[in-house]
Every structure is written in C-alpha cells, then in structure tokens.
Amino acid sequence: MRPTREEMEAAFDARFPKEFHQAVASARVAVAGLGGLGSHIAVMLARSGVGHLFLVDFDRVEITNLNRQAYGISHLGQPKTQALTALLREIQPYLEIQTWNGMVTEENAAELFGGYPIVCEAFDRPENKAMLVNTLLCQCPDTVIVSGNGMAGYGDANEIHTRKIMDRLYVCGDGKTDVGRGMGLMAPRVAVCAGMQANQVLRLIAAQAGIKED
Template sequence: MIPSKEEMYAALEERHGKELQKRFAEAAVVICGLGGLGSNVAVSLARAGVGKLHLIDFDKVDISNLNRQQYFPDQLGMYKSQALTDTLKRIAPYCEITSRTVKLDESNIPELLSDYPIVCECFDNAEQKAMLVNTVLEYFPGKKLVAASGMAGLGSANTIVTRRISKNFWLCGDGKSDVGGGLGLISARVAVCAAHQATMVLRIISGEEEA
C-alpha cells in the first residue's frame, strides 16, 4: 500500500527537519538532459522531497544507456522524459513532475526555462553544455545554474568536486576527463558527479550557496 502524502512528508520531515523540508517541498527545479547525470540528479531530488521537477530531453532510452542511467530494460524505446516520469512517480508519488520531449536550443530556452529558479545542466555533449550554460547566463543571470564537466573513466572519485564559478553558477566534475580521451562513462563515477549536482541544488534550496 502506498503511504499517504502526509505520511511520506512526515517521514522526510523527521529526517530533514521541519524548516528544511518545507524549503525542499516548495522548490522547483528544471533538469535539462535526462541521461547519466540528469536521471540520477532527478532521482536524488525526488527522494529528498523537492516539490516540483521539470524534465527536458528529446531522446529515447537505448540499450547503451542502461549501464549508468536510471532506466530499466522494459523502458527501451520510450522517450526518456516519459520513462523517467514514470520511475519518479513510483519513488515520489506526490512530487509534481512535468516533462517536455524537446531538444533545447538558443531559441526555446528562454521560454522553456523561464518558470524555474534553479536549472540543472545535465547534457552529455560538450557543445550542448556550453550552449545551455551561455544561454542561461545571458537570458537569466538571476537563476541558479548547476552544471557538470568531467566524469569519464575510472579516475579517483575524489577528483570530482563542486566549484562556484560565479555568483549564480556552480560547476561539478573533475574538469578534465572526456569520453573521447579513453575509457568512457562508468556508472559509479557518473553517479558521483550527479550526486555533487544534486547536493549543490539542495544546498542552494537550503540557503547554503558556497560550494
């Protein structure tokens, strides 16, 4: 039997405290890219009780995604936006989850991200990452932006860190490793970077903005 909304909230409140859980429940975050980073970030934020999550991705679940992304074999071929929504509804049935199956670019970012004060950049492609970061910083300098760069291979997880680049911009990763430079993306190290992003988002919501 699924617990009631009140029961689930009370359990989170006991874990996080009343004031912090209220902040989480009132927060709204948009996650751009639902691959190894985005799917893991979304799961962490949903489990923490973040009230509103908006998911954006244009891609479908592929068998190559299963080594590091929060999808299941029976979701192959589904759009990631729908598959992850279904999964998150099982994890956090009372979280307000919306999604869009669309590819973000300079022309639609101002509209699609306007309602969300915190933006998580979770793309796999370096050019897409740069495009999103630059567009958000240009159009929405007041938004909180948490991005990632460098998580490939099997280097020490201790090299993955969170840095505050500017007042409203944080970057997670080792800043060096690239999928084209040798060993590709490994589940655990990608999850470490995603955990850095999710932690930074929760810190921002809590009012703690230092990296």
C-alpha cells in the same frame, strides 16, 4: 499499497529538519538532459523531497544507456521524460512533474527554463552544455545553473568536486576527463558527479530559504 500524502510527509519530517523539508517541498528545479547525470539527479532530488521537477530531454531509453543511467529493461524504447516520470512516481507519488520532450536550442532555452530559479545542466555534448549555460546566464538573470563537466572513466572519484565559477554558475566534475582518448562513461563516477550536482541544488535551496549550514 501506495502511501497517503500524509504518510509521505510524515516520513520526510522524521528524517529532515522541518524548516529544510518545507524549503525543498516548495522548491522548483529543472533538469536539462535525462541521461547518466540527469536521471540520477532527478531521482536524488525526488528522494530529498523537492516538490516540483521540470524534466527535459528529446531522447528515448536505449540498451546502451543501462550501464550508467537510472533506467531499467522495462523502460527501453520509451521517451526518457516518460520513463523517468514513471520511475519518480514509484519514489514520490505526490511529486509535481512537468516534462518537455524535445531539443533545447539557443532560441527556446530561455523560454523553457526562465521560470526556474535552479537549472541542472546535464547534457552529453560540450557544445550543448556551453549553449545552455551561456544562454541562461545572458537571458535569465534570476536563474542559477548547476552544471556537470568531467566524470568519464574510472579514475580517482575524489577528483570530482564542486566549483563556484561565478555568482550564478556552479560546475561539478573533475573538469578534464571526457569520453575521448579511450575514456568511457562508467556508472560510479557519473553517479558521484550527479550526487554533487543534486547536493549543490539542495544547498542552494537552503541558502535561498535563509537556512544556514551547520
């Protein structure tokens, strides 16, 4: 049976400080790209009690996604926005979810994401990553971007870390490995990087609410 909203709230209150829970419950976060990074970022934020997620992708779930993304066999062929929404509903049925199924371009990025104080960049291609980051930095002065860069292969996961590049840009990853040079995307390092991005989002939410880290 599905838990009631009150039961879900009580479960969060039992595990998080109330001030923090209130901050994340009122937070609005966008996730651009719902592949290995974005699907796991969204799952982690839902589990952490973030109240509103905006999920953006143009693609469908393929069998080649299953080695590192949050989806299962039952999601094959579905738009990633649809599949991830269903998955998140199994985790947090009262989560507010907005989706957009389409390509993000330099022309529509600011309109799509300008209303969100935090945007997770989780695209695959370097040129798409650069486009989104540059557009949001230039056109959305109130938006903070948490980007992923460098998580391919099965090298030392301790090399993956979070760097503050400028006031409104954080980059998570090792900053060097990509899918070239014989490197593939493996579940462990992708998940580590996604965890770094999700954790940075929670730190930003707490900071914006005036909650100091221990």
